[in-house]
Structure formats: structure tokens, C-alpha cells
Amino acid sequence: MIQDTSRPTGPKDTPADPPMVVARHVRKRFGHLEVLRGIDLEVRRGEVVVILGPSGSGKSTFLRCINHLERIDAGSIHVEGQLIGFRQAGGRVHHLRPREITRQRRDIGMVFQHFNLFPHQTALENVMEAPTGVLRVPKAEARKAATQLLTRVGLADKAACYPRQLSGGQQQRVAIARALAMEPKLMLFDEPTSALDPELVGEVLASMRDLAREGLTMLVVTHEVGFAKEVADRVVFMDGGQILESGRPQDVLDNPTHPRTRAFLRRFL
Amino acid sequence: MSTTHHPTVRGDASEAEHPPGAVPAVDVAGAAPVRHPLRWLSVLILAVLGTQLGHFLVTNPHFEWGTVGSYLGAQVIGQGIATTVELTAIAMLIGIAGGVLVAVGRMSDNRVLSSVCGAYVWFFRGVPVLVQLVFWYNLSALLPRISFGIPFGPEFASWHTNALITPLLAAILGLGLNEAAYMAEIVRGGLLGVDPGQTEAASALGMGRARLLRRVILPQAMRFIIPPTGSQVINMLKATSLVSVIALADLLYTVQSIYNRTFETIPLLIVACLWYLIMTSVLYVGQSFIERHYARGATRHAPQSFWSFALFRRAPAAERDATVSKEETR
Ligand SMILES: Nc1ncnc2c1ncn2[C@@H]1O[C@H](COP(=O)(O)OP(=O)(O)OP(=O)(O)O)[C@@H](O)[C@H]1O
Numbered sequence: 001m002i003q004d005t006s007r008p009t010g011p012k013d014t015p016a017d018p019p020m021v022v023a024r025h026v027r028k029r030f031g032h033l034e035v036l037r038g039i040d041l042e043v044r045r046g047e048v049v050v051i052l053g054p055s056g057s058g059k060s061t062f063l064r065c066i067n068h069l070e071r072i073d074a075g076s077i078h079v080e081g082q083l084i085g086f087r088q089a090g091g092r093v094h095h096l097r098p099r100e101i102t103r104q105r106r107d108i109g110m111v112f113q114h115f116n117l118f119p120h121q122t123a124l125e126n127v128m129e130a131p132t133g134v135l136r137v138p139k140a141e142a143r144k145a146a147t148q149l150l151t152r153v154g155l156a157d158k159a160a161c162y163p164r165q166l167s168g169g170q171q172q173r174v175a176i177a178r179a180l181a182m183e184p185k186l187m188l189f190d191e192p193t194s195a196l197d198p199e200l201v202g203e204v205l206a207s208m209r210d211l212a213r214e215g216l217t218m219l220v221v222t223h224e225v226g227f228a229k230e231v232a233d234r235v236v237f238m239d240g241g242q243i244l245e246s247g248r249p250q251d252v253l254d255n256p257t258h259p260r261t262r263a264f265l266r267r268f269l
Numbered sequence: 270m271s272t273t274h275h276p277t278v279r280g281d282a283s284e285a286e287h288p289p290g291a292v293p294a295v296d297v298a299g300a301a302p303v304r305h306p307l308r309w310l311s312v313l314i315l316a317v318l319g320t321q322l323g324h325f326l327v328t329n330p331h332f333e334w335g336t337v338g339s340y341l342g343a344q345v346i347g348q349g350i351a352t353t354v355e356l357t358a359i360a361m362l363i364g365i366a367g368g369v370l371v372a373v374g375r376m377s378d379n380r381v382l383s384s385v386c387g388a389y390v391w392f393f394r395g396v397p398v399l400v401q402l403v404f405w406y407n408l409s410a411l412l413p414r415i416s417f418g419i420p421f422g423p424e425f426a427s428w429h430t431n432a433l434i435t436p437l438l439a440a441i442l443g444l445g446l447n448e449a450a451y452m453a454e455i456v457r458g459g460l461l462g463v464d465p466g467q468t469e470a471a472s473a474l475g476m477g478r479a480r481l482l483r484r485v486i487l488p489q490a491m492r493f494i495i496p497p498t499g500s501q502v503i504n505m506l507k508a509t510s511l512v513s514v515i516a517l518a519d520l521l522y523t524v525q526s527i528y529n530r531t532f533e534t535i536p537l538l539i540v541a542c543l544w545y546l547i548m549t550s551v552l553y554v555g556q557s558f559i560e561r562h563y564a565r566g567a568t569r570h571a572p573q574s575f576w577s578f579a580l581f582r583r584a585p586a587a588e589r590d591a592t593v594s595k596e597e598t599r
């Protein structure tokens with residue numbers, strides 16, 4: 001694997017420039033099952049963080065808490081200095097109204113394992129939907145931007161296709177373009193290649209690698225250890241709703257200190 | 270199967286001449302199709318039965334086809350048809366609007382609202398619609414006056430029930446409220462049929478609830494909602510004939526009142542049947558238009574053309590098989 005040293009925009013962090021994501025003591029339970037047991041994580045601007053961990057360790061749940069698809073039970077999550085899902089007033093914390101939560105989600109893009117494209121809309125319409133509907137961008141302008149985004153993920157010729165006419169890899173790249181259309185400051189990827197045939201994984205990872213090079217802040221849950229080594233600034237290992245290990249990819253992946261990380265990684269060697 | 274012809278085998282097919290593991294050279298082009306002797310037998314039987322039916326229709330004098338012809342375009346029948354169509358349209362509109370409201374109410378997080386909507390469906394689906402019609406018609410026996418005001422307080426307006434609940438209103442209420450209960454279940458089923466991942470993806474893009482429902486969920490739910498709604502409209506058209514019991518002059522009541530005078534019972538019932546069939550056929554064609562609109566993106570191929578659908582032509586097998594199920598795209 002070639003180490004990519006050509007990244008122009010590495011992570012930068014100055015006191016005036018708060019981290020993109022700050023999660024503190026995040027707890028989440030489903031009924032009696034405590035899925036997140038005190039997660040602490042900071043993601044700096046422009047940083048690419050890969051989250052690894054066994055099935056059921058709470059990786060998806062944590063990502064979904066960041067854009068408030070799940071409501072956390074305790075702790076706090078800030079994105080760009082803004083408290084997600086709640087607001088402080090008069091020394092108390094209040095739940096945000098649905099409209100305000102919707103507002104917060106605009107700056108956070110998310111890519112799902114099963115793509116979740118809108119099947120009744122073409123690739124182009126999928127990408128245009130949120131800019132025209134949510135941001136009220138004029139149609140012609142949105143169409144131009146959407147076409148550019150589809151070109152960027154290598155699908156300019158598939159603009160008029162419906163999702164069911166596309167391969168899994170192509171669908172996932174449309175989904176990436178759709179998320180980028182809102183010009184998010186942060187992108188969340190939840191196992192974006194897990195539902196793909198092995199020969200289609202590469203094209204999606206290539207698109208993600210390009211985004212990382214352009215300096216987008218990314219939080220990626222994946223089992224692609226090669227991608228983590230090559231693209232990630234930091235790798236985080238989660239198990240049982242906790243972060244057990246966090247550090248540079250070469251450290252966590254090649255010399256894991258925690259026995260559970262070692263046991264998990266052995267499966268990928 | 271002695272009727273199955275084996276494909277022509279070119280060259281020498283005897284296995285002894287080939288090394289083990291090799292297969293004989295075969296070209297399946299021009300293979301003889303499988304014969305279906307039973308199919309031909311059934312066609313023959315149906316042809317005999319069909320001829321008998323035709324003979325019966327033509328030779329039996331009690332059909333009085335001449336009488337049927339003279340009433341088919343009569344003005345009084347036209348008035349009955351107008352009432353039937355009008356009643357169907359209004360009751361269906363109430364049913365659809367009410368159904369959407371009740372469905373959304375049932376799916377609400379508000380426990381009180383969802384139980385009230387659940388009780389509505391339980392009650393109106395549980396009581397026969399004929400009973401409901403007669404009940405509305407006789408409402409004055411229960412409530413001689415209907416008033417609008419604050420309980421035990423001032424009354425703003427009041428009416429004699431008999432003046433307010435005309436047979437037409439009783440019919441509209443009876444059919445419409447009953448229909449709303451069925452439509453609520455159809456709409457709810459449609460909304461539940463849409464992959465929850467769609468809601469998540471739309472929410473993650475920053476779409477609000479109303480927009481999500483209108484742009485993402487409903488267009489997909491429509492594919493599940495339209496076909497059963499189509500049969501509901503057809504059912505409603507026929508169910509309107511029940512209002513003849515409350516003396517509303519729909520198509521059935523009109524022919525009944527004629528044959529009660531003239532005793533041309535059979536020909537007039539045939540007139541009614543023909544008109545019901547004509548109206549349901551028009552509805553069927555209309556439904557196919559709407560269905561095709563909402564089939565956007567549902568299959569890998571362009572939707573079947575309207576005429577081949579309307580003329581009962583089946584899509585070519587390859588096209589049908591290419592219809593990709595939800596699971597396959599996962
Ligand atoms: N909505 C929910 N209701 C109840 N339990 C849930 C819900 N969502 C997740 N869980 C449970 O929470 C635990 C963590 O789930 P999560 O999806 O976050 O795991 P994961 O690390 O993403 O696993 P995978 O690698 O399999 O995707 C699992 O045990 C799961 O069954």
C-alpha cells in the first residue's frame with residue numbers, strides 16, 4: 001500500500017479554529033441495552049478518521065448520533081461548536097424543535113451502507129432534490145452543480161438513469177454526490193462499501209480518497225483496513241460501546257496495544 | 270414424456286466416442302417446443318360452452334333484447350347514472366381525504382390520537398355499510414334536532430334532523446365515512462411499505478417532515494396505494510346501489526322503479542348490469558394511467574406501454590423478469 005504524502009490540506013487545529021466534531025461522554029441505550037458507554041472523540045477540521053470495530057460495537061449508532069438520527073441519552077456532541085440536538089438556555093438544556101434539528105443536519109452529509117437513493121428519481125434528480133427543496137437553489141443552477149458532482153464521481157453519463165438501472169458501486173457514488181450537493185462541512189460514511197461486490201469496492205473508495213485529498217472532514221466506519229492505512233489521519237477502534245484505542249493508522253493497525261484490537265485485526269491479515 | 274422432442278444432435282452423440290468428461294456437440298437452435306395437449310382440450314371444452322351460452326343469449330325470448338336496447342340510452346336511466354357517479358365521486362373523495370387523515374393519525378406518536386383513529390377504523394369496518402346507511406337515514410329517531418353549541422351552554426344554531434339529513438346526505442355520510450376506514454388502512458399500508466432508509470436519507474439531507482412526506486415517501490407509497498384504491502373505487506361504484514334502500518334514485522333504484530311498473534324485470538336489470546360494466550371499465554382504464562405514472566424507476570426497463578396494458582397484453586417475459594425487487598438492490 002502506498003502511503004499518500006501528497007495531501008495538501010492536512011489536519012490543522014489552532015485555538016481559534018475549534019474542532020469539527022467534539023463528542024464528550026456520549027451515552028446511548030436502546031431499552032436495557034447500553035450501546036454507547038461514554039464515547040469521547042474529537043475530529044479536527046480536514047481530518048479523516050476511520051472507525052473500526054466488531055459488529056454490534058455501536059459504530060453506526062455513534063455516527064447516527066452525530067446528525068441526531070438517534071438522540072443521545074447523556075454527554076454532548078458539538079459540530080463546529082454547535083450543540084447537536086439540544087440548546088442551552090437559562091442554565092438548563094432543552095431539546096431542539098424538529099425544525100431546528102433539520103436545520104443542523106444540512107451541514108452534515110451522510111452516506112449509508114445500502115445507499116438509500118430515492119428510487120423514483122433519476123441520478124440527477126437525486127442529487128438536485130435537497131439543494132432545490134431545502135436550500136431553494138434555482139433549478140438551472142442546481143442542475144449545473146449536480147452535473148458537476150456526478151462528473152466528479154465519474155457518472156456524468158448516468159445522470160438520466162434511475163437507481164435500479166445502476167450497479168451498486170454506481171449507486172453509492174450517486175449517494176456520495178447527493179450528500180456533497182448540500183456542501184457539507186462534515187461527511188459521515190457508514191460502511192459505504194459493505195454491500196458491494198468486491199470488484200465494485202475500489203471505485204467507491206477512489207471517490208472517497210479524492211474527497212479526503214480535497215480536505216473534506218470525514219468520519220468513516222469501514223472494514224477496509226487498506227483504505228484506513230492509506231487515507232486515514234487517525235484510526236479509532238471501538239468495542240462494546242467504548243473507544244479502546246485511537247491513534248495514527250500505522251500505530252493502531254500495525255502495533256495495536258489493546259488485546260481486543262489485536263484479536264479483531266487478526267481477521268484481516 | 271413421449272411428446273417432448275429432443276433437440277437435433279449434430280455429429281455423433283454416442284458417449285463411447287468421447288473422452289470421459291467431454292460432452293457431445295449440440296446446437297439447441299430450432300429445438301421443437303413442448304406440446305400441450307391438455308391446453309387444446311380445455312380450449313375445445315370452453316368453445317363448446319361458449320357456443321351454448323351464445324345460443325342461450327340469442328334464443329331465450331325472456332331477455333327481450335329489444336326492450337334492453339330501448340332503455341339503454343333512456344334519459345331517466347341517464348339521471349340514475351348521474352346520481353351513481355356523483356355519489357361515487359363524493360363518497361370516494363371523503364373516503365380518501367378522511368383515510369389519509371386517519372392513517373397519519375394512527376401513525377402519530379400521540380397515543381390518544383392514534384387510539385382514537387384506531388377505534389374509528391375498528392368501528393366503521395366492523396359495521397356493515399348497509400346498516401350504516403339505514404342508521405344515518407333514520408338519525409332523526411335518535412336525535413330529533415341537531416344543534417351546534419357548547420354542551421350545557423349556549424346553542425349557536427340548530428336544525429331539524431329530518432330537514433338536514435336528506436337521503437343524499439345520509440348516503441354520502443354512510444358511504445364516505447365507511448370508505449375512510451378502509452382507505453386509512455390502505456394508506457397506512459402504503460406508508461409502511463416504504464423502506465425506512467428513505468426517511469433516514471432524506472432526514473440526513475436536512476429535509477423537514479412535510480417535504481419528506483411529499484417528495485420522498487408519498488410518491489413511493491403511491492405504488493402500493495393506487496391498485497387497492499382502484500378496486501375501492503370500483504367497489505364504491507357498486508356499493509352505491511345499496512342506497513336504493515333509502516329511496517335515493519341511483520341507477521339501480523331507477524331501473525327498479527321502472528320494472529315495478531312495467532314488469533320488464535330482466536331486461537331492465539340487464540340495462541343496469543351493462544351500465545355498471547361500462548363504468549367500471551372506464552375506471553379500470555383510468556387506474557392504469559395513474560399506475561404507470563407512479564411506476565417511475567420501479568423496474569429496470571421502461572414501463573409497459575398504456576395500450577398493451579389496456580388490451581391485456583403481457584409484457585415480454587424478459588422484461589417482466591427484469592423487474593428488480595427491493596431486496597435485490599440491497
Ligand atoms: N433502533 C435500535 N433499537 C434497538 N437496538 C438497536 C437499535 N439500533 C441498534 N441497536 C443495537 O445496538 C447495538 C449496536 O448497533 P450498531 O448498529 O451501532 O452496531 P455496529 O457497530 O454498527 O455494527 P455493524 O458492524 O454490524 O454495523 C446492536 O446490538 C444493535 O442490535
Ligand SMILES: [Mg+2]
Pocket residue numbers: 059060061190191
Ligand atoms: Mg453498522
